[in-house]
Amino acid sequence: MCRDNVVFVSATSLFSGGGLTILNQFLESIDENHQYLIFIDDNAHFETNKSNITFVNVKRGVWSRLKWDYFSYWFYAKKNNIKPKAIVSLQNTCVFFPGAKQIVYLHQGIPFSNTEWSFIKRSERKYAFYKHVYPFFIFSLYRRDIHYVVQTTWMKASMMERFSIDGEKISVIKPSFVSSSTETGYFPNIEHEIALFYPASEELFKNHRFIFECIRKIGSKNRHKVGFYLTLEPDCELSKKAVEMGIESNVVFMGNLKFSEVQASYKCMSALVFPTSIESYGLPLLEASTKGVPIICNNTKFCQELIGSYDGATIIELEHEPWCKAILSLSKKQVFPEYTPTFQSSWLDFFDIITK
Template sequence: MKTIVVNNPAARSSGALTILLEFLDKISTLKCERQFICFVSLEELKKYESEKIKIIVVGKQGVKERILWDNYKLKKYLKDKEIKPDLFLSIQNTGVNLKQEIPQIIYYHQPLSIVDLKWSFFKKSERQYWIYRNIYPIFIKQYLKRVKKVIVQTEWVKDAFNIKFNYSKKNIILLKPEIKKINTNLIKDTPKNKFRIFYPATPLVYKNHKIVIEALGALKKEKGIENMECIFTFDKNENLELDALIKNYKLEENVRLIGKIPYKKVLEYYKNSDMLVFPSYLETLGLPLLEAQLFELNILVSDYPYSREIIGEYKKVEFIKSFDKEGWKEKIWEKYFSLETL
């Protein structure tokens, strides 16, 4: 029986955890003669253990622990336990220090390292992005010559990775995530008494919630938007700056911060909303763009290669420059006015 070692202690939340969970779900249903040994950092993932899946919890890793693990500790662990991988798979963007004869595959899903965006190390809110943009590529390159294949989610990432790391396109595999089929008729209907805008995203700088708040603030001043609400999936303590901006524009009755919600609830909001806004200017994929299409939602999205690729032939969409406040304001009002007067 062949042994596949899977490395992903970095996945603890958000998109990275979603990818890991999808992978574990997939391999748990495979009918093949393979032994998977998966290194993770969350104890609850032990539920995936079976005859063919071994879950090893190594705990949360900071930068120092990650470097030690990738360069020394993982190799030592495998040697001490007499584990001889036939294949090594990293789902956290980088290869590791293993013998040259052990084939390595990496699943790359970190756009911060391949786009030309400027961040300031001296701004606390941007420091992590600066590190991903300027330091993280060093670790990607470190063992890249030992990596046989790189898996990516989208064509634009394939092109960007090829250019950034001078890595042959023939060794980059495009593997788009599968979106589970959803019977929208089975999703709960919930009453609403306002035109509802939905944006399920963590309050990171590049998710660009700010432009939506500014557009709504301008609309409130110019038009009045008593019958409009915008739902963000974080709470005020997650981003005090955005909370202050909402209060500054007197949008407390229009912008609701509902905190993190389970996926079932996300689906309910898709079904019971009038429009998805997606102003993010940095995405590998942009999963909500795919999900919103299942519910035939109107979509306003930043105009970037990622969004053009994911939207495809979907018709109920408007592409807007990510920092064009007037553009966001006009399109939100246009869609609100057209639907309210039907």
């Protein structure tokens, strides 16, 4: 290994969900100009045929993460006689390493949103932590020469407004997106005339309960037509809520679907619904729009940014009456021209920042 052309990559907490997608895209896009030391979770395993990538396994856990962010990268470099050209953090936080160029990929949207959470309510404590405490860890090792990368312009604007970060030090770079084939042989069992699809986790800000309330407000005459199809397990907390509200026959828990099964499901549904309040990106919006599927979504900046020009998008405020009306309008099967997003940035721009 050429020890003066090394890039350290902090990715110890990226072992599932959107974080893992970011790491995989990073690995696929890596240039050949540098040697990359990728610090990953000790249970993670990646295969690559690129000779300039070396993985270093790090013990999982909060204290281990803090130790590496604040001390261990610097000690590791000293011990192994490495002077890294740059430090890349793919997991929101800066690391301690005086004198080295540093690029931080920020993809946690809660600290930059307008939504407030309570430490008093048990169901909201996690979100209150990310809103009010996590920014300390994001910026505790802040230096004016650190460069930040975010996925959307709304996050850049929020960073500038809330934390006074220089806009010249923030780049908006969209993740890779390739429209996936739906030819998988998988066909979900659709039991309703109007099938609403929502591939999302059970987080409060995803606003599943809002759609529950819309279904209840639709009324007995049309309610039986509507089904809400979720990529959650049947024993999740929301299933209890559906029973409590008397709409259990309208909510279908499909379980944890494979990526290919999610892609196949879009074409079988009446629409994607996307009531979420917080997203650093919003990949399902692109997945559905590039397949010509109707979308009903919350009027947020990220929805406007990603699919504001898509003909099949109904972007409305999170109010029950207009949502009920939009849902019932789906009784006639609609297909729109497939959307082709055009982004002016890519992972190539990310690696240009390292090189500069």
